[in-house]
Amino acid sequence: MIELDRVSFTYREGEPDAVPALRDLDLALEPGQFVAIIGHNGSGKSTLVKLLTAVLYPTRGEVRVEGIPVRHETRWEIRRRVSVVFQDPDDQLVMNRIADDVAFGPENLGLPREEIASRVDFALDAMGLVGLTDRIVDDLSLGQKQRVAIAGALAMQPRFLILDEPTSLLPAGAGTDLIETARELNRREGMSVIHVTHSMTEAVLFDRVIVLDEGGLFLDGTPAEVFRHVDELRSIGLDIPLAADLAHRLRARGVPLEGDVLTEADLRDAIAALPRFAAARRESSG
Amino acid sequence: MTDRPGGALLVELKKFRYTYLEGTPRASEAVRGVSFEIRCGEHVGIVGPTQSGKSTIVDAFAHLLRLKAGQVFYEGEDVAVPDYDRAALRRSVGIVFQRPDFQLLEDVVGKDVAFGPTMDGLPAEETRQRVEESLEAVGLSYPEFRLRYVHALSGGQKRRAAIAGVLAMHTPLLVLDEPMAGLDPRGRRELFELLMRLREQHDLTLVICSSSLADTSLLCDRLVVLDEGRVVMDGPVREVLEEPERLSGLGIALPEPVSCARELKRILPDLPVDLLTEDELERELLTRLGST
Numbered sequence: 390m391i392e393l394d395r396v397s398f399t400y401r402e403g404e405p406d407a408v409p410a411l412r413d414l415d416l417a418l419e420p421g422q423f424v425a426i427i428g429h430n431g432s433g434k435s436t437l438v439k440l441l442t443a444v445l446y447p448t449r450g451e452v453r454v455e456g457i458p459v460r461h462e463t464r465w466e467i468r469r470r471v472s473v474v475f476q477d478p479d480d481q482l483v484m485n486r487i488a489d490d491v492a493f494g495p496e497n498l499g500l501p502r503e504e505i506a507s508r509v510d511f512a513l514d515a516m517g518l519v520g521l522t523d524r525i526v527d528d529l530s531l532g533q534k535q536r537v538a539i540a541g542a543l544a545m546q547p548r549f550l551i552l553d554e555p556t557s558l559l560p561a562g563a564g565t566d567l568i569e570t571a572r573e574l575n576r577r578e579g580m581s582v583i584h585v586t587h588s589m590t591e592a593v594l595f596d597r598v599i600v601l602d603e604g605g606l607f608l609d610g611t612p613a614e615v616f617r618h619v620d621e622l623r624s625i626g627l628d629i630p631l632a633a634d635l636a637h638r639l640r641a642r643g644v645p646l647e648g649d650v651l652t653e654a655d656l657r658d659a660i661a662a663l664p665r666f667a668a669a670r671r672e673s674s675g
Numbered sequence: 676m677t678d679r680p681g682g683a684l685l686v687e688l689k690k691f692r693y694t695y696l697e698g699t700p701r702a703s704e705a706v707r708g709v710s711f712e713i714r715c716g717e718h719v720g721i722v723g724p725t726q727s728g729k730s731t732i733v734d735a736f737a738h739l740l741r742l743k744a745g746q747v748f749y750e751g752e753d754v755a756v757p758d759y760d761r762a763a764l765r766r767s768v769g770i771v772f773q774r775p776d777f778q779l780l781e782d783v784v785g786k787d788v789a790f791g792p793t794m795d796g797l798p799a800e801e802t803r804q805r806v807e808e809s810l811e812a813v814g815l816s817y818p819e820f821r822l823r824y825v826h827a828l829s830g831g832q833k834r835r836a837a838i839a840g841v842l843a844m845h846t847p848l849l850v851l852d853e854p855m856a857g858l859d860p861r862g863r864r865e866l867f868e869l870l871m872r873l874r875e876q877h878d879l880t881l882v883i884c885s886s887s888l889a890d891t892s893l894l895c896d897r898l899v900v901l902d903e904g905r906v907v908m909d910g911p912v913r914e915v916l917e918e919p920e921r922l923s924g925l926g927i928a929l930p931e932p933v934s935c936a937r938e939l940k941r942i943l944p945d946l947p948v949d950l951l952t953e954d955e956l957e958r959e960l961l962t963r964l965g966s967t
Contacts, residue, residue, distance in 0.1 A: 430829060430859045476857070530725050557857050563725075587859040628860040631931040631953055638957055644964050653938035661942045666964065 391418040391441060391471075391549060391581075396450035398436050398604075410436040411604040413450070418583065420548065423575045425584045425592040428601035429626045434585050437601070438553050441583075443467040455548065469498070472542035476554040478534035487529075487537050488513070488522045494545045512540040515574055532563035539567075543574070549581045550574070556591065568594055589622070590630045593651045600627070613649035632656040682715030685848060685880055686736060687748040693731050693740060705731040707904035715847070718874055718881045720891035720912075723901030724926035729884040730773070732901075733852050736882075737768040766795065769846035773853040775830075775837035784810070784828070784836050785821035791844040802843075809839040813869055831862025835869065849873070850882040855890055863890070870894050887928035892916065892951055900925070916949040932956045 393416040400408040411433045418424060428434050439445040440452050443464035452459040454467050472494075475481055484490035491512050495505045513519050516536040521529070526537060535555055542550060552571065556564030568591060571582045584595060592598045598615040600608040602625045608615045616622070619629050619637045629637075636650035636659065646659040660666060693706040706728040713719055721729050734740050735747050742755040749764055772778050781787035788809055792802040807817040813835040820836075828836060834854065841849060854870070855863050867890055873879060874894065885891045891898065898915040900908035902925050908915050915922070919929055919937045929937070932950040936959075940946045943963055950956045 429861050430831075532725070557859075626861045631935050631956075635935065635953060635957060635960070638953075639960060639964065642957075642961060642965065644961075653935045656935065657938050657942055660939065660960075660964065663964065666942075 390420055390453075390455060392416070392451075392453045393440075394451045394453075396440065396447045396452055398433075398440060398445060399448045402448050409604060411440075411447075414604070414606060416599070416606065416609075418549070418581065420581055421575070421579045423572060423582050423584075423596045424599060425586055425595035425597070426599045426601065427586055427589065427592050427627065428607070429587060431603075432601040432625075433604040434601055435553065436604075438473060438551055438585060441549070441551060442471050442473050469545065470547055471549045471551060472545045472547035473551040473553055474535070474538050474542050474555050476557055478531065478538040481538050481541070482526050482534060485525055485527075486522075487518065487524050487526060490526060490537055491540045491544050494541055498545075508544045508546065512543040515543055516540040516570065532559050532567075535559060535563075535567065536570075539571075547580070549583060551583045551585065553585045554587070555584075556586065556588070564588075564591065565594075587627075589616075589628050589633075593630060600625075612651055616649070616651055682717065682880075684712055684751060685715050685717075685749070686713040687751075688712070688732070688735070689746055689748070691732070691735060691746040692743075693728075693735065695731075705904055706735075709901070709904070709906050711899055711906060711909055713848075713880060713882065715880055716877055717897060718895045719883075720888075720895035720898045721882060721884045721901065722886065722888060722891055722898055722927055724886055726903075727886075727901040727925075728904040729886075729901060730852055731904075733770060733850050733882075733884055736848070736850060737765055737770055766844065767846050767848060769841035769844050769849045771834075771838050771841050771849070771851045771854060773856060775833040778837050778840065779825045779833060782824060782826075783821070784815070784823050784825060784839075785817075787825060787836060788839045788843050791840060795844070805843040805845070806839075809843040810836075812842055812872075813839045814865060815839065829862070831858050831865060834858065834862070834866060838869070847878065848880045848882070850884070852884045853886070854883065855885070855887070867894070886926070888916070888922065888930050888933070889928060892930045892933075900927070912951070913949040916951075919948050 393414050396411055396414045398411040400410055426434055440447060440459060443459050446460060454470050457463050457466055459467050482490050484493055488509055491509045492505055495508050513522060516539055518536055518540060526534065556567055574580050575582045586592060593612045598610065598612050600615060607625060608618060616633050619634060622629055630651065632653045632655060633651055636646050636656055640646055647662060648659055650656050650659050688709050688711055691706055691709045694702050694704045696702045709732065721732060723729055735742060738754045738761050744753055744755045747754050752759065754764055779787050781790060785806055788806045789802050792805050810817045810820055815832065815835055825836065854866060858866060874881060883891050883894055892912050895912060898912055899906055900915060916933050919933050923929055932953055932955065933948055936946055936948045936950050936956055940948060946959055
């Protein structure tokens with residue numbers, strides 16, 4: 390469990406150019422959750438990630454990870470429980486050989502050799518990198534590098550895995566594949582995944598969506614609950630998935646679409662269920 | 676090719692092939708015989724999945740590779756012959772690379788944008804004018820950003836500063852490699868509007884490389900689709916979009932309206948898929964579902 394109690398964070402606190410980044414944020418992330426955190430640049434997403442990984446400490450309020458308050462003295466205990474993968478894998482890949490890079494974290498924990506080997510095998514397998522163990526990191530595509538970075542985080546066996554905009558540099562298909570892999574890990578290993586993104590289309594794939602704006606909580610709920618607020622989301626500069634927006638527009642023009650429409654498949658089903666349309670189809674087929 | 680502008684021939688590739696580390700055990704063939712031409716004033720999207728050869732082709736435009744003779748021509752001249760003026764070529768071909776950090780060289784924005792014109796030997800006053808006009812063109816106010824540190828800019832601002840640096844060179848050809856990668860929705864919208872404005876300068880030839888059709892389909896008139904170092908489609912945007920199955924099979928992200936129309940076509944068989952905007956799709960749906 391991760392808990393935030395009225396957490397505020399201000400960069401350069403007390404100075405004339407102080408920048409408040411988070412304001413009185415209350416939040417609880419249950420173990421095993423598959424959560425997306427969205428917001429535009431400057432909404433507080435990155436600051437939140439730094440607080441959860443003990444890179445920054447709250448100006449006011451308290452962050453707790455499995456009951457342990459995030460403080461300078463507890464930073465190693467926190468980082469053993471929370472692993473983070475950044476936007477640009479080149480920022481966190483340190484070794485030449487893939488297997489060495491993935492082993493880097495567990496080696497620093499001083500674990501026995503066999504334990505390290507089994508963690509590396511597990512992580513490479515989970516990320517679909519088994520055939521690439523001996524390859525050189527620099528020879529990989531960006532998508533493959535991102536997978537190596539995540540494998541490195543997994544080898545730490547964290548309770549919480551934070552993916553900080555890992556898909557924003559990847560081509561579209563690779564981004565979706567990555568989220569599917571994370572979902573699989575979440576299901577199989579019960580690992581909490583916290584995915585930070587700008588993309589509403591990605592957020593739809595998660596169980597819970599937390600929307601931040603100006604350092605505070607803007608919306609929090611299932612994707613269906615969050616995407617009912619099309620106009621509010623747009624007012625804070627976020628993109629609405631086209632299918633959701635189109636359903637909104639068609640309803641405004643008198644097309645009685647039922648149910649929550651988040652994806653293209655939802656829209657197809659909602660149109661197929663329209664009484665006139667269903668009747669017309671029966672006619673044409675009969 | 677029907678509605679191609681009749682401008683003069685600018686760039687021509689003739690069976691262009693390129694192998695990295697040729698003759699070594701790590702040799703990899705990136706481009707395998709690509710032929711196409713780009714005329715003055717065209718807006719061309721070069722799209723393909725990663726490793727399809729896009730960036731190699733971009734590098735070839737400015738002769739940043741060890742090219743063989745008879746394959747790459749600029750204004751009708753073979754750029755690979757020994758006495759070709761490469762410096763002049765690089766003053767004509769402006770490239771904005773995928774990562775702005777690779778091309779921002781100075782500590783403050785104004786100095787960085789001035790770098791090209793200064794190296795070209797332009798007088799100080801003219802350089803200053805170009806810096807001002809280029810920064811304003813990309814939406815970075817000259818008085819506000821001139822002295823800002825490059826490292827303190829956001830991703831979107833860095834990308835725009837890099838574009839300003841290339842615009843300041845007044846090159847007839849502007850090439851952008853994955854300009855939208857890594858930007859948030861707001862940054863993307865701003866850059867999109869900037870590129871739409873650049874399109875209006877009718878003497879500028881624009882080439883955009885991307886693995887996604889989301890923005891390229893609106894910014895370009897013609898698409899050249901690459902796969903594994905070969906051209907697999909080349910034509911007007913809508914003509915290319917008529918084959919969404921083929922495009923997504925190549926790993927190219929479809930524009931949202933096309934992707935959505937493709938899904939809806941399963942229940943509305945007469946729905947067209949070569950749609951560029953949400954408005955077009957909405958209109959098509961209302962004529963089929965509307966309560967008139």
